[in-house]
Structures are given as C-alpha cells and as structure tokens.
Amino acid sequence: MALRRSSIRLKSISTGHTELNLLIDGFKQVRDTAKMFCKAQEETIKDLYQLSQKEHNEILAQTCKYLEDLSIQWIDVQQEFVDNLKKVKCQFTCIRKEELEVDKLTNKLHSLKKEEIKMNKIIAKPKVTITEKKQCQVHLAETKELITSLNIDLKEKTKQCQLTKSKRIRDGLKQYAESFLHLSNKCNIIFQSFYKAAHHLPDPTVYSSSDQTSRNLDLTRVSVLETKDKIAAYNRLPFPSDALLNVSGYESPPPYSPNSSFTSPPVNSSFVSPPPPNQGIGFHQYDQVAPDMIRNLNINVAVPPSGACYQNIPPTLYEEQGAVGGHF
Numbered sequence: 154m155a156l157r158r159s160s161i162r163l164k165s166i167s168t169g170h171t172e173l174n175l176l177i178d179g180f181k182q183v184r185d186t187a188k189m190f191c192k193a194q195e196e197t198i199k200d201l202y203q204l205s206q207k208e209h210n211e212i213l214a215q216t217c218k219y220l221e222d223l224s225i226q227w228i229d230v231q232q233e234f235v236d237n238l239k240k241v242k243c244q245f246t247c248i249r250k251e252e253l254e255v256d257k258l259t260n261k262l263h264s265l266k267k268e269e270i271k272m273n274k275i276i277a278k279p280k281v282t283i284t285e286k287k288q289c290q291v292h293l294a295e296t297k298e299l300i301t302s303l304n305i306d307l308k309e310k311t312k313q314c315q316l317t318k319s320k321r322i323r324d325g326l327k328q329y330a331e332s333f334l335h336l337s338n339k340c341n342i343i344f345q346s347f348y349k350a351a352h353h354l355p356d357p358t359v360y361s362s363s364d365q366t367s368r369n370l371d372l373t374r375v376s377v378l379e380t381k382d383k384i385a386a387y388n389r390l391p392f393p394s395d396a397l398l399n400v401s402g403y404e405s406p407p408p409y410s411p412n413s414s415f416t417s418p419p420v421n422s423s424f425v426s427p428p429p430p431n432q433g434i435g436f437h438q439y440d441q442v443a444p445d446m447i448r449n450l451n452i453n454v455a456v457p458p459s460g461a462c463y464q465n466i467p468p469t470l471y472e473e474q475g476a477v478g479g480h481f
Contacts, residue, residue, distance in 0.1 A: 237332035244325030
C-alpha cells in the first residue's frame with residue numbers, strides 16, 4: 154500500500170491534486186477489497202455445502218442447502234454495496250475533472266500573461282521598426298482583452314467548482330454512509346436467519362426426537378423464506394434520513410452547563426429522554442437488534458419457490474416461527 158501511495162504522489166507532481174488522487178484511489182481499494190471479501194465468502198459457503206454432502210447426514214446437508222440460499226442473498230446484498238461504492242468514487246472523480254478544467258483555464262491565463270510581458274518587451278526595444286511596433290501593439294491589445302475575458306471566466310468557473318465540490322462531497326459521504334447502513338441492516342436480517350439455522354441443528358449432547366429434528370428443519374426452511382420477504386420489503390422502503398438525524402420525535406438536548414447533572418435534566422428543560430427500545434420476546438438476545446424501520450412490518454411469507462425443499466410447509470410453522478422471533 155505504501156508503494157502504491159508513493160506512486161500516486163509521484164504521478165501527481167506535475168498535475169497536482171495529490172490528496173484528491175489518493176482519496177479516489179482509496180475508494181477504489183475499498184471497493185476492490187469488498188469484492189474480494191464477497192468472493193471469499195461465496196467460495197467458503199460453497200465449500201461448506203460440498204462438505205455437508207459427504208458427511209452422510211441428511212439434516213446437516215439440508216441445513217447447509219438453506220445456508221447456501223441465505224449466502225446467495227448475502228452475496229447479492231454485498232454486490233449492491235460494491236456498486237454503491239462505485240457511485241461514491243464517481244462523485245470524487247467528477248470533482249477532480251472539474252478542478253482539472255479550472256487548472257486548464259489557469260494555465261491558459263498564465264500563458265497569456267507571459268505573452269503580454271513578451272509584447273511589452275518587444276515594444277520597449279529601441280531598434281524595433283514602426284511596423285513591428287504597430288503589430289505588437291495590436292497583438293498586445295488582443296491579448297489584454299483575452300486576459301480580461303479569461304479572468305472573468307476563471308472567477309466564475311472557480312466559484313462554480315467550489316459550490317459543486319461542496320455538494321458532491323456532501324452527497325458522496327451520505328452515499329458512503331447509506332451504503333454501509335443498508336449493508337448492516339440487511340446483514341442483520343440475513344444472519345439472524347443464519348444463526349437460527351445453525352441453532353436448529355441437532356445438539357449431539359442433548360437427546361432430540363426425530364419429530365423435533367424434523368420440526369427444527371421446517372423452522373429453518375420457513376426462516377429462510379421469511380428472510381427473502383424481509384429483504385424484499387426492506388428494499389421497498391424509503392431510506393429514513395429523518396430517523397437517522399433523530400429529528401422526528403425528540404427535541405434537542407439542553408445546552409451544556411458545568412453545573413448540570415449527568416443523571417437528571419435541568420428543572421426547566423423540556424428535553425424528554427427517548428423511550429427504551431422494544432424488548433419483545435425473541436428467539437435469541439440478538440433477535441431484537443433488527444433495524445427500527447422494519448421491526449414493525451407485518452410481512453407475510455410469499456409463495457414458496459419451485460425448489461422441492463420449500464414445498465409443503467405446515468401452516469402452523471409460520472405461527473411458531475413468529476413466536477420464536479421470526480417476525481420483527
């Protein structure tokens with residue numbers, strides 16, 4: 154990495170914008186690393202499935218098949234994340250393009266000023282002929298007009314570049330944060346189901362009847378189906394910018410005072426502490442960390458796919474799955 158950054162610094166000596174070039178390359182490295190991480194996870198789950206097929210354990214093999222289905226969903230989520238990182242990088246690439254255009258105008262202005270100095274020196278020479286002097290004066294007047302016009306253009310271009318730069322940085326950072334938030338929220342949905350699937354595998358230290366084992370496998374099957382529906386429902390929701398800014402339900406806290414207590418608000422303060430999160434009954438302590446934006450959704454299980462492993466699910470299992478934290 155140090156060698157790569159040094160190379161970028163050397164290339165930026167002639168063109169400038171070293172920090173911006175390093176930042177753009179940094180986003181590229183983040184994106185490339187995310188793609189490699191995604192590919193490694195995909196290969197790992199495939200290896201897990203291949204291993205399960207050789208263990209002569211039908212419950213394990215079927216569970217790993219469900220885990221592979223969850224992995225496919227997770228890979229899709231990460232690919233979407235990678236695409237979003239490309240959009241973030243594009244914002245800063247556009248900033249560089251606009252700044253290079255400003256540099257181009259600046260260099261042109263410097264060239265014209267050098268030309269102006271050259272014409273003045275020629276006119277000041279004692280041995281210059283009248284014809285040459287008149288030609289230089291005409292050329293000098295044209296150069297001055299171009300300099301005046303270019304100064305105006307450069308001033309407007311610089312101002313516009315600064316405005317668009319601020320907007321692009323703001324939009325790019327918001328896109329960067331949103332990409333990670335979407336990744337985190339969908340990761341939470343998928344890996345809750347992943348955890349349940351692993352939990353439903355028979356524990357060799359505890360006796361489990363064949364009926365219980367079969368029921369656990371059916372619960373895993375339902376959980377995978379519901380996960381697909383939850384991801385689809387999440388994708389249909391608008392992004393909760395107001396919820397992130399915490400401006401929809403609570404007032405701002407009172408100003409800091411060195412005499413204020415950390416345990417109680419001032420007497421005249423109108424600030425109300427947010428209510429505690431919903432501590433509903435869940436399958437596991439991690440079931441309650443789902444994003445607030447989808448926790449109260451009433452999601453129904455969609456029509457099962459054509460795969461045989463998802464057919465003939467007993468209706469009662471949907472209720473049981475909800476009782477153990479299957480629904481938000």
